Amino acid sequence: MEGQKLSRPVRLTLAGVFMGLFLAALDQTIVATALPRIVQELGGHRWYAWVGVLYLLGSTIAAPVSGRLVEIFPRKAVLIGALSLFWVGSALCGAAPTFLGLLVFRFLQGVGGGALFSLAFTTLAWFFSPRERSRWAGVVGALFGLASALGPVLGGYFAEHLSWRWAFWVNLPFLTLALLFVVWYMPHQPPPVSAPMDWEGTLLLMGWVFPLLLAFSCWGPERIAPPWAGVLLLGVAALIGTWWVRIEKRQAEPLFDLSLFRLRTFRYAALAGFFFGPIFLGGVTFFPLYLQGVLGYPPSESGVLLLAFTVGAVGSTGAVGAWVSRHGRFKPVLMGSAVLLTLLLAIAAVALPAALALGLLLGIMVVGGVLLGPFQALLSVVGQNDAPASRVGSVTSAIQFARQVGSTVGLAFLNTLFLGGRGLGGHLLLGLKAVFGGTALLGTFLLAALAALPNVRLRSERISTTQ
Template identity: 30%
Template sequence: MQQLTEKKKVTIMIAIITAMFFAAINQTIIGVAMPRIISKLGGMDYYSWAITIYLLTSTVASVLVGKLSDIYGRKPFILTGIALFSIGALLSGFSTDIFQLITYRGIQGAGAGIIMSTAFTAMGDLYEPRERAKWGGIMSAVFGVSSVLGPLMGGYIVDHLDWHWVFWIFLPIGVIAFLLIMIHFPKVPKQEGESVDYFGSLFLTLTIVPMLLAFSWAGNGPGKHAWGSWQIIGLFASTIIALIVFIMIERKVKTPVLPLGLFKNSIFTVSNLVGFFLNAGMMGAIIYVPFFVQGVKGISPTMAGYVAMPMSIAMLGTSAIAGQIMTKTGKYKKMALGGLLVMTFGMVLMYFMSPTTPIYLLVIYMIILGLGIGIAMPVFSLTVQNAVAPQQLGVATATSQLFRNLGGTIGIAVMGTVMSASMTAKMTQLSGAMGQVNNPAAADPALAEKLSLFTNPQNLLDQPKIEAALASLPPDLQPLFTHMLDMIREAMSYGITTTFLTGAIVAGMAVIIALFLKEIPLRSGKMGQKPEGEAGKA
């Protein structure tokens, strides 16, 4: 497709970006709205499944479609992805119970995985890596725009419209994206001599699914299992067995779904490892920023969206700029290391936050974090694509997406355990002081019930509820309970900032691994740089 005119390429890229925006905005709009949706449908015990099933189906679909799109071309798969995502969104809006929502979210997830995998791969079909860099920055910026608009629109819709419109409002964009791809995206002939690796695909799925379930279900809290429980150990054991069988199949099959020879390429391997740790640190830490803003600082959910907006804008701007710089210079290693270092520095700064940290400092720290993420994120998809042969673009890009998804999932699970353990330890440390506050309620059941609001950190996320309970207390007890509330905030702050430190350590590991990233010139139409190692062989 690189022989197409520039005007035709730009038209196709607009179609691809429209499809990506459709998937990305529908992901970010759900986060704020989901608690309200669950309150309408019921089934709070199954809340995590609505998120987990989306993650599972998107991860599996994204990696399986990689090799298939190398064989049959990108067009049928990106159209399938848009169709599945649109159907899943439409049906999700018609859900009457939590189980229907989980099922339809699974369909949405499969569509999202296919869209994301094929979109970045299709960009690789259109442009050589050097020209691809600027488009990679623009495509990364799509996620920045979505992360700004999504939460704001999701909150507005559930506050002022029926919740169904969260799923339906962007369906016209899906229709437009489908038509643009169908009309403008060229067909390519099937690669001869290639076959589908059914058994490899099966055991790759059997490797990914139990591993993601193990990390999603492990930890403390409702619906969770201890890390050492038989359920979690059993899932990890299933993962290991399936992985061994998968490797045996891939070493013998003619057309493997994930060619193991790719990992002989140091650039491919290092880039995927960095992507894993980058996402683990980023997703594992950023997901707890709203907890700090709403729980520790007591800011409303709507205002919390505005507090997080500068970080998204910083990420959007630097991702586009980073792409332009890489296109002009043809270099990427300094960009990768610089972005990762800035990201790590931002997380270290966030570790030193406390309940008394001014909001403007929190915003500055988040902007620094966004700047680092925006610089680093576009680099590693580009380095993977630059290091492999054109006929392996699909499977290489899908593998990159797989490592990032795994990193994000594992990061969220590990950070959740760190936060819970740190908060418990801090509350135990403060238990002596809290014991003094408990005494006035000892003989008064009604007062004890109100007291329970102040002993559960989760209630800090519902500020109006806390304020109403505090106002209903006798005036002479309000100072004591306010003091107790401050201690709970301190414990939550300690737990959350400890996750930021953990995220900084994980991001620091990404920096160390990135030091081993070999820099080869970004290929362009005038350059004949061959991919490194075995991965570059046709």
């Protein structure tokens, strides 16, 4: 579709997909500021952290499953199913009569949201070549940045002025519109292969992912269980994970074809996603703490200030997407961004100030958004470059899966550093410096993964929508 005007059905299909993606990303952060009011009304102080954990669990497991579903079932049906599941989960979360009910519905909502994360990039692969996808992936990156900034602001507003239930119900009219766009306008696209679903592999995947993610939720300030339980869960995850790998190698049509890791571009794009995930999530989690706890901004103002990140991210994703679409080169952009981002994080680890002028603060936040933007836009597109058309769903979802798992593991690591740094002198600033040191270390690992990527151009051919 390069150089061609998009048809109305394609434009409206993309509008529906992007709307669903934005709302799924919004729900990762909107609940945080509404959660104190939820606990006040429904109780559940003991299970406070589970609201976020269960959404992450649902979204992580949904990524690889939805990626395989679009390879063996009609694509339109899978996308409608993901939007519908997210709609139902949002409605039930808002109507939850008890905290336990909210937890169950939050997991359901996470499954729908995780599927939408994966399907957004897969949808781009159906309509555009890898080179042209980079331009549209910039839109996806901008949506993630905007959702991360708006979520806490909207959650706090609903909890204070309306009801915390609107933090979930706000999704419903927009999801309804997204569903109508997809149902009415998305072109029919039959699955690229005819094969049975690997339900055994799916169940075993759940069997090791659940204890793995729960294990890393047993450390940190909001741990859900004692640390010894985390060690036990890691052992369970290792055993079931080993079993899963053996089963998948024997399957004729596995949930995820492990031979795809022989593709160098995919392998290192997934590894880069694993390390980028906690860098991004660590910033979203801890930078508001710096704004409020160290610089003294109230929650409402800190939420508005975070929009500076979005301004930088939107600008860079648009510019990077256009440049890569024109030239096809992605590695110089990613390497340059990673070097500067790691340097910025290292400086913060050493010299994070206790006071900062507003203009300088906003400038630093814009620069941070600019440096994060290219990764949001390009990693999935890069991983798809060498993938066969019949496996583009699996490749896309695997990169998203790697990022989700990396975010969980990395955030537990950063939480540990935060507690250790703060414990040295009881100062919040010391804990935050330790966190930035940890993210700088993750940045060096990100650089190593990017350095291993082949220095090639993105392909100009696209997948046929009738495959």
